[in-house]
Amino acid sequence: MAFFHRLQDSAFTEWFLGSPSIWAYPTVLTLHTVGMAILVGASFVINLRVLQGSGVMPLQRLRPLYRFIWFGFTINLLSGLVLFVTEAADRVVDPVFYVKMGSIAVALWLALVLKRRTIDRADGPQVATVLSRSLAALSLSLWTIAIVAGRLMAYVK
Amino acid sequence: MRISTRIGFAFAGIALTTASLAAHHSFAMFDMDKDVEYRGIVSEWKWQNPHVHFTVDIKNAPGGDPQMAGRWDVEGGSVNIMTRQGWTRASYKVGDQIRLVGHPMKDGSKGISLFYAIRPDGTRLYHDIARPKDDVKK
Amino acid sequence: MADLSAWIEATWISKALFGISWLWPASESLHFIGLCMLIGGAGLLDLRLMGMFRGLAIRHVKTMMPWAIGGFVLNAVTGTLFLVMQPHLYLSSGIFWSKIAFLVLAGANALFFETRLAVPALAMSPDADTPAAMKVVGALSLLSWFAVLYCGRMLPYLGTGN
Numbered sequence: 253m254a255f256f257h258r259l260q261d262s263a264f265t266e267w268f269l270g271s272p273s274i275w276a277y278p279t280v281l282t283l284h285t286v287g288m289a290i291l292v293g294a295s296f297v298i299n300l301r302v303l304q305g306s307g308v309m310p311l312q313r314l315r316p317l318y319r320f321i322w323f324g325f326t327i328n329l330l331s332g333l334v335l336f337v338t339e340a341a342d343r344v345v346d347p348v349f350y351v352k353m354g355s356i357a358v359a360l361w362l363a364l365v366l367k368r369r370t371i372d373r374a375d376g377p378q379v380a381t382v383l384s385r386s387l388a389a390l391s392l393s394l395w396t397i398a399i400v401a402g403r404l405m406a407y408v409k
Numbered sequence: 410m411r412i413s414t415r416i417g418f419a420f421a422g423i424a425l426t427t428a429s430l431a432a433h434h435s436f437a438m439f440d441m442d443k444d445v446e447y448r449g450i451v452s453e454w455k456w457q458n459p460h461v462h463f464t465v466d467i468k469n470a471p472g473g474d475p476q477m478a479g480r481w482d483v484e485g486g487s488v489n490i491m492t493r494q495g496w497t498r499a500s501y502k503v504g505d506q507i508r509l510v511g512h513p514m515k516d517g518s519k520g521i522s523l524f525y526a527i528r529p530d531g532t533r534l535y536h537d538i539a540r541p542k543d544d545v546k547k
Numbered sequence: 548m549a550d551l552s553a554w555i556e557a558t559w560i561s562k563a564l565f566g567i568s569w570l571w572p573a574s575e576s577l578h579f580i581g582l583c584m585l586i587g588g589a590g591l592l593d594l595r596l597m598g599m600f601r602g603l604a605i606r607h608v609k610t611m612m613p614w615a616i617g618g619f620v621l622n623a624v625t626g627t628l629f630l631v632m633q634p635h636l637y638l639s640s641g642i643f644w645s646k647i648a649f650l651v652l653a654g655a656n657a658l659f660f661e662t663r664l665a666v667p668a669l670a671m672s673p674d675a676d677t678p679a680a681m682k683v684v685g686a687l688s689l690l691s692w693f694a695v696l697y698c699g700r701m702l703p704y705l706g707t708g709n
Contacts, residue, residue, distance in 0.1 A: 269457035272492035277458035278704035285700045286693065288579070293587030297611060308607040316600060317591070396580060403576045406459070438568045441556075459703065489704040538639070 256340035265338040284331040288402075291324025292395050295363055302366055302380045302388035311370045311380070318371075321363060348408055352401035359394035362387050439484075439512040439522040447521065451505045452480060456498040461485035465507055465521075481519045483511060486536050494535045500526075552635035565632040574625040581625065584618025586692055587611075596660075596668070596677055596685030604673040640706030646698035653691035660684045 259265065268276050294317045301307050301314060336343060343349040369384050380388070449467035462484055469478035485491055501507055511521035526534040555561050564570060588611040594600055595608045630637055637643040660668075664681055671677075677685075 266457075270488060270498055271458075272488050274489060274701070274704055278487075278489065278701055281459075282697060282700040285579075285696060289583055289586040289693075289696060290590075292583035293585075293590055296583055296587035296614075297591050300611065300614060304610075308610055309603055313600065313602045395583070399579050399583070400576045403572060403579065407572060438566075441565075487704050 253341070253344070256344045259337045259340035260342065262337070268334070269338055280331050280334050284328055284335065287324045287327030287331060288399070289324070290320050291328060292399070294318075294320040294324065295359065295391065295395060298363065298366065298371075299388040299391050302370060303385050303392075305379055305385060315367075315371050318363070318367060321360075325360065343405075346405070346408070348401050348404050352398050352405065355394040355398040355401065359391050359398065362391040362394070366391070438515045439520070440515045441512050441522070443512055444510050444524060445513055445521075446508065446510050446527075447477070447481060448506070448508045449481070451501050451503055451507050454501055454503055456488065458488045461488060461491055461496070463501065465509070476517075479519055481521055483509065483521045483523050485523045490537055494538065496534055500534065548638040549635065552638050555631065555634045561631050561634075564628060570628070571632060574628050578622055578625040578629075581618040581621030582696060585615050585622065586618075586696075588615025588618065589692065590689060593685040593688045596681045596688075598677050598682060601674050601676070605671055606669040607673070609669070636702070637706075640702060642698050642702050642706030646695055646702075649691045649694040649698060653688060653695065656684060656687050656691060660688075 268280075271277070298314055298317055298321075301309055301311065366384060366387055369387075370380055447465060447467060449465040451463055452466045453462075453464040455462045462482070465481045465483060467477050467479060467481060469475060485496075508527040509521075510524045510527070512524060514520040523536040525536060528534060556565075591600070591611055592605070592608050592615075595603055595605055600608070660681075664684060668677075668681060
């Protein structure tokens with residue numbers, strides 16, 4: 253716990269949160285929004301196509317979307333780490349923070365499961381199974397919960 | 410309806426219920442139509458994004474409103490916007506006297522949305538430039 | 548603009564909406580969800596127009612568009628709610644009007660595509676590379692939507708905002 257307080261009370265935190273420069277807090281926050289748009293946007297398309305069951309887009313052709321998922325996630329992991337450091341002690345005891353992290357972790361894991369079940373199979377069917385469609389629906393809900401939790405963190409400290 | 414659609418709606422319902430349950434946790438509601446003046450001592454000073462935040466201790470003055478006494482939470486704007494209005498990290502510090510005008514919470518709890526602080530020379534430090542009912546600068 | 552904001556904030560509808568304590572935060576969450584739907588759906592089409600995702604026919608990618616439009620509508624509605632509840636945060640802000648300008652640019656770009664390029668685009672084979680005009684339209688679309696996002700997120704810091 254002392255470790256998290258050291259992070260939150262560090263000179264870096266004081267500079268980062270107190271700087272009137274737009275390149276400090278505002279830029280990192282905006283990068284986090286950009287990452288979210290790319291990460292959740294790409295996941296949204298994949299989940300939607302899987303949910304469509306017998307959609308017209310060949311599932312295998314959507315594989316490049318996973319590059320965007322990882323790109324968006326990387327932006328948000330890095331920007332998120334910076335933001336976390338500045339609030340470390342408050343967030344480590346914040347249940348909303350854990351809801352957000354948990355939802356993201358499971359949603360990403362589901363994205364990989366869906367990839368294995370549908371996109372990676374060269375002989376794979378174009379019609380996703382009931383299980384895959386359920387996982388896609390669950391993934392959509394989890395991203396929704398993650399976004400709401402993220403917004404809630406701004407109000408509940 | 411296909412089973413996948415049913416499941417989809419079920420999960421969407423769960424997500425939205427969770428979201429609205431969370432949202433009904435009451436959010437800070439300031440009475441933006443009320444301008445009240447406060448005088449006290451700064452007890453906490455947080456010059457930080459996304460919101461500058463400080464607390465003001467008001468003494469129970471003889472002849473004064475007893476409901477005024479206590480520790481008040483003052484919410485400002487972003488460091489960036491307040492800096493443009495003339496605020497700095499050094500504008501106030503713990504122990505300083507402060508005079509400010511702000512909007513109190515609707516439910517009577519000790520929270521204030523900052524309108525402007527009043528400097529010793531009488532000039533104002535506005536939180537933000539675009540307040541609709543802006544009165545004449547002294 | 549300050550007078551217009553004051554006038555709006557004095558109306559019954561503005562007070563009633565802003566008086567619902569959870570409406571503002573809920574609208575923010577919905578606004579974020581809407582932008583993900585929009586950038587996801589429209590983004591895939593834009594990238595295909597730029598020549599990526601060969602093997603996907605444009606007419607098939609367009610099946611995602613109703614969802615992108617749904618996201619846009621969600622954001623238009625929540626955006627209007629913000630404007631009605633707290634106009635003073637936006638109407639006097641240069642960054643807000645920049646956001647509107649980029650929205651208009653994105654819309655005009657989409658209109659240009661629909662009226663001039665859609666017919667040949669929909670007829671293209673899945674593996675076809677796209678002509679330069681489509682590449683420009685796709686790139687401009689992506690750039691303008693991300694510019695809209697940037698302006699919106701920066702409002703509390705660059706422009707007037709709480």
